[in-house]
Amino acid sequence: MERRNFLKKTALGSVGMLAAPYILPSGRLFAATGARKVNHVVFCLFAGGVRNWESVQKAEGNLMPNILSGNEAITNDIASSMSALPSSPLSAPMQTMGTLFREFRFSDGPTGHYNGHTTAITGQHTNTALNLRAAPEWPTVFELYRKHSNPAASATNAWWVSHTNNLYPLLNYSSHPSYGPQYGANQISPNQLFSNSGLNALGNSYAIDPDVAEELDRLRHFTNAQFDVPFSAAAGLENSKEGRDQIQAFINRMVQEAQGGQHNNPWNIPSGMNGDMRNIFYAEQVLEEFKPELLVVNMFGVDVAHTNFTEYCNNLRRADWAVAHLWDTIQNTPGLANDTLLIVAPEIGRNANPNTILDANGRPALDHTTDDAVSREIFCLMLGPSGVVNTGNVVNQVTGQSIDIVPTIADALGFLPETNGILPGRVLQEAFV
Amino acid sequence: MRVLVVSLLSIFVLISCKEVEVNQYEVNPVGVTSGGADKSQLKSDLQLLSIMFSDVFGRAISQSELQDLADTYNSFGDKQVIIDRLTWRFLNDASAQLPTDTELQTDPAGVITSLYERYYSRTPGEMEVWYYQNWLSDNPDLGVLHLAFVLLTADEYKYY
Numbered sequence: 001m002e003r004r005n006f007l008k009k010t011a012l013g014s015v016g017m018l019a020a021p022y023i024l025p026s027g028r029l030f031a032a033t034g035a036r037k038v039n040h041v042v043f044c045l046f047a048g049g050v051r052n053w054e055s056v057q058k059a060e061g062n063l064m065p066n067i068l069s070g071n072e073a074i075t076n077d078i079a080s081s082m083s084a085l086p087s088s089p090l091s092a093p094m095q096t097m098g099t100l101f102r103e104f105r106f107s108d109g110p111t112g113h114y115n116g117h118t119t120a121i122t123g124q125h126t127n128t129a130l131n132l133r134a135a136p137e138w139p140t141v142f143e144l145y146r147k148h149s150n151p152a153a154s155a156t157n158a159w160w161v162s163h164t165n166n167l168y169p170l171l172n173y174s175s176h177p178s179y180g181p182q183y184g185a186n187q188i189s190p191n192q193l194f195s196n197s198g199l200n201a202l203g204n205s206y207a208i209d210p211d212v213a214e215e216l217d218r219l220r221h222f223t224n225a226q227f228d229v230p231f232s233a234a235a236g237l238e239n240s241k242e243g244r245d246q247i248q249a250f251i252n253r254m255v256q257e258a259q260g261g262q263h264n265n266p267w268n269i270p271s272g273m274n275g276d277m278r279n280i281f282y283a284e285q286v287l288e289e290f291k292p293e294l295l296v297v298n299m300f301g302v303d304v305a306h307t308n309f310t311e312y313c314n315n316l317r318r319a320d321w322a323v324a325h326l327w328d329t330i331q332n333t334p335g336l337a338n339d340t341l342l343i344v345a346p347e348i349g350r351n352a353n354p355n356t357i358l359d360a361n362g363r364p365a366l367d368h369t370t371d372d373a374v375s376r377e378i379f380c381l382m383l384g385p386s387g388v389v390n391t392g393n394v395v396n397q398v399t400g401q402s403i404d405i406v407p408t409i410a411d412a413l414g415f416l417p418e419t420n421g422i423l424p425g426r427v428l429q430e431a432f433v
Numbered sequence: 434m435r436v437l438v439v440s441l442l443s444i445f446v447l448i449s450c451k452e453v454e455v456n457q458y459e460v461n462p463v464g465v466t467s468g469g470a471d472k473s474q475l476k477s478d479l480q481l482l483s484i485m486f487s488d489v490f491g492r493a494i495s496q497s498e499l500q501d502l503a504d505t506y507n508s509f510g511d512k513q514v515i516i517d518r519l520t521w522r523f524l525n526d527a528s529a530q531l532p533t534d535t536e537l538q539t540d541p542a543g544v545i546t547s548l549y550e551r552y553y554s555r556t557p558g559e560m561e562v563w564y565y566q567n568w569l570s571d572n573p574d575l576g577v578l579h580l581a582f583v584l585l586t587a588d589e590y591k592y593y
Contacts, residue, residue, distance in 0.1 A: 155511070165507040172510050187510030201505040203522030215572050216583055222564055223587040229473065237510045247514055 034414035037388050037432065040340040041409050042287070042330060043141075043296045044280075044323055045120060047113070047163075048303035049368040050346035052377040054316060056102045063316045066324035067344070067381060068100075069093045074313075077361040081310045083271035085321050089328040097327075098342075098383035099393040099431035105401040106348050111368045111375040113303070114168070116347025116402070121160075121171050121296060123406025123423045135175045139422065141406045142185035143173055145294050148410075148418035156243045156290050158185035161283040161297040163275060165189035168298070172237060184237040185294070186247070190282030191275050193251075194258045202255055206248050217241075250289050254282075267325060274315065276301040280322040284329040291335045293413060297326075298347075305350060309363035327383060338385045341412045343405060345380040378402070382431040384412075389431055400428050472592040478506055480593075482519070485585060488552055489523045491530040513586070520585045524578050534576040541566050544577065552584045 053059040061074035066088050074082070108125040109115040118126045124138040139147075142158040160172040173184030192198055208216070239247060257263055265273055266281060273281065276299035283297040299319050305312035323344055330336045352374035354364030368375050380400055382389055403425035410416040411427040476484065482502045486494040494502075502519065509515045523529060537544045545565045549557040557565070565580065572579075584590060 160510070165504060169507055169510070184510070189508040192504050193508035195504075197501040198505045198508060201502050201522065202518055203525065206518045206521050208521075212572075212575065212579070215568070215575065216579060219565070219568050219579075219583045220587050222568075223561075223583055223589065226558070226561060227472075227587070227589040227592075229588065229592060236512055239511050239514070244511065244514055247511070248518070251514075251518065 034411075034417050036414035037412040038339050038341045038384055039293060039413075040291070040330075040336050041294050041412055042283075042326070042340060042342045043120075043294075043405065043409065044326065044342065044344045045117065045296065045298035045347050046319060046323065046344050047117065047298045047347045048300040048315075048319075049111075049113070049116075049305065049348050049350045049366075049375075050302055050316065050378065051350040051366065051374060052103075052379060053374070054313060055346075056100070056379045060313055063313050064320035065093065065317075066090060066320045067094045069095055077363070078310055078313045081361065082314055082317060083269075085270070085317065086268060088321070089325045094324060094327060094344075094381060094383060095394065096392050098381060099390045099395065101380040101382075101395045101400045101428070101430070103396065103398040104345060104378045104380040105398065106376045106378055107401045107403075111348045111371050113347065117168050117171060117298065120345065120347050120402045120405055122174065123403050123425050125403060125424070133170065135170045135173060137175060139174045139176045139179035139183075140171060140185070141296070141409055142294060143176070143179035143183035144406070144410060144419055144422070145413060145415060146183040146185075147179060148415040149293075149413065150415075153293060154243055155184070155186055155237060155239045156246060157293045159283075159286050159290065159292050159295040160185045160187045161279060161286060161295065162187060162189045163191060163279045163298050163300040165192045181236045181238070185296075186237065186239065188282070188286070190254070190285075191278055194254055194263065194282070199255055199258055202251065204259070205252055205255070207252065213245075246290070250285075254285065269318075274301050274318055275299075276315065276319050277322045277325075280326050284326060287330065287336060288333055291333070294409070305366040306355075307357050307365050308359045309354070309365050310359045310361050312366065341382065341384040341389065341409075343380065343382050343408070345402065345405065346378045347402070349375040349377045351375050380405070380428070382408075382428065387433055390433055393431070395430050399430060401425065404428050472589060474593050476591055476593055479503060481516075481591060482506060485520065485523065485590075488585070489529050489531075489581075490526070517586055520582055524581055524585075531577050531581055537569070537577050537580075541569055545580065548577075548580055548584055552581075553589055 055064055056068065058068070058070065058072045060078050062068055062070045062072040063074060106116055106119065109119055109127050115126050118136045121140050122136050122138040123141065126136070128137065142160065146153045146155070146158055162168050162171070169187055169189060172187040173179065173181045193202070263281070267273060267277060269277065279297060279299060283295060286292065287295060299322070301315035301319060302312050304315060327342055330340050330342065331338070348368055350366040350368045351370050352372050355367050357365040359365065404427070405425070407416060407419070407423045407425045408428045410419050410423070416427065479499065483494045483499055486498070486502070506515055506519070524531070532544045532547060542562050545562050546557055549555060549561070569575070
């Protein structure tokens with residue numbers, strides 16, 4: 001009898017020892033197979049600081065005709081300074097295809113770009129000091145997605161397409177001890193990477209025959225084995241070998257196309273493409289190549305408002321057109337079409353009161369430094385497949401805040417149950433059917 | 434029963450306490466390289482780029498060249514991806530200073546040693562030289578470019 005008990009306890013203990021490494025922080029044995037609403041999410045930080053007065057409240061007319069319904073005339077002086085844009089890539093304004101939260105909020109924290117970005121990408125309020133070269137303290141949406149998705153998601157499934165490499169390149173993973181680079185997103189700053197100096201640095205082609213590459217890997221493996229400290233411990237994000245091969249091939253293609261002039265103005269914008277448009281263009285390239293399940297892309301052109309109000313309005317129109325192009329591309333890319341949730345939201349607003357700098361039209365410029373109520377007023381637009389996202393839905397009352405975007409993404413991709421206790425925000429249910 | 438257990442334990446204790454004979458063997462002094470063991474500090478991004486440039490081109494990098502490289506380096510998150518690309522571009526530049534493949538064929542151990550000394554600031558161990566030579570024998574179509582690429586993109590090069 002004692003022997004039987006001994007064997008029973010031994011067997012139970014062995015099972016426990018085998019299972020323990022797979023028990024998640026939540027106490028579940030396996031990651032949740034939460035029902036997904038969609039298989040892809042694209043989050044566009046319509047960033048740089050956009051005031052609701054000029055966007056959804058149309059104080060200068062409808063500067064965002066691709067997103068917003070309405071034909072309100074643009075103020076004369078602003079209209080005369082606008083760059084020409086092609087006709088809309090879409091057949092109808094985007095708000096008719098989804099849900100618009102007109103009175104969204106960046107409710108807490110300094111109204112700076114870093115805090116706005118970090119809050120939107122981590123789903124946490126942040127009051128930390130401005131440090132652009134530091135990873136965020138809380139896990140990013142990329143890490144939450146990669147750690148808690150089941151099956152585990154590869155790094156090529158998560159992308160952070162950053163407008164510049166000076167601001168925010170480190171938002172692809174956090175310094176949180178339970179997350180970090182092993183769950184991070186691929187970060188790319190294409191405006192710099194594929195600029196003339198970047199192309200010169202990258203060279204014509206990184207083309208190594210697969211058999212040669214295998215032999216080089218073998219020799220490098222031996223060489224690394226002679227050294228005690230693996231670079232991977234300090235290298236940040238790592239892709240699988242297959243992922244790196246695909247990325248190198250993608251960069252090769254981008255380099256060749258850029259050198260061939262194909263990226264000079266692929267959208268045929270009469271006045272040329274600005275940085276926001278180019279960043280969205282490259283985000284589209286990433287989407288088409290990798291079909292990632294999660295991609296975050298930002299824009300920044302409207303921040304010219306610090307010194308030039310008219311150009312702020314002009315760049316708002318350009319950003320609006322670029323977002324429409326992004327949605328059109330998503331809906332025309334097999335694998336993404338009708339299976340992607342697009343979320344568009346500025347990271348912060350701008351001050352109610354202008355500064356003293358006047359532009360050519362005599363318009364005073366706008367900062368976003370006072371943390372006043374207007375600088376916390378933003379909007380949020382959500383589009384997705386019919387049957388998933390409410391279409392033609394406008395939420396006019398104050399509803400939702402930027403910390404709600406991460407839980408909404410988690411819900412859409414089915415890993416929200418595993419984030420319990422981490423995220424203070426809520427799912428933006430008003431947008432879903 | 435208790436007496437038997439105590440007796441057995443006593444025997445085990447006595448046996449285990451028996452003095453162990455210590456044999457000492459002497460060997461002739463052997464010069465042992467320290468390998469990469471004394472390198473523990475990760476080079477900063479700028480250090481890595483500027484040192485690699487100097488190692489490959491035999492001259493100091495200019496400030497503008499370094500800025501361009503750093504901008505590119507910071508534009509992609511997976512550092513091994515970007516290091517591989519930049520290294521490959523450096524080594525395929527016509528002005529890269531590398532031993533010739535003819536020199537490699539004539540004196541493989543000498544060329545391997547010189548690359549180790551230039552890039553790793555140490556001489557390779559016998560095992561390393563043997564492995565590299567063996568690898569070259571297995572891959573007669575590969576040459577100095579490939580050896581240099583592996584050494585410059587391996588972990589040890591990123592530390593000092």
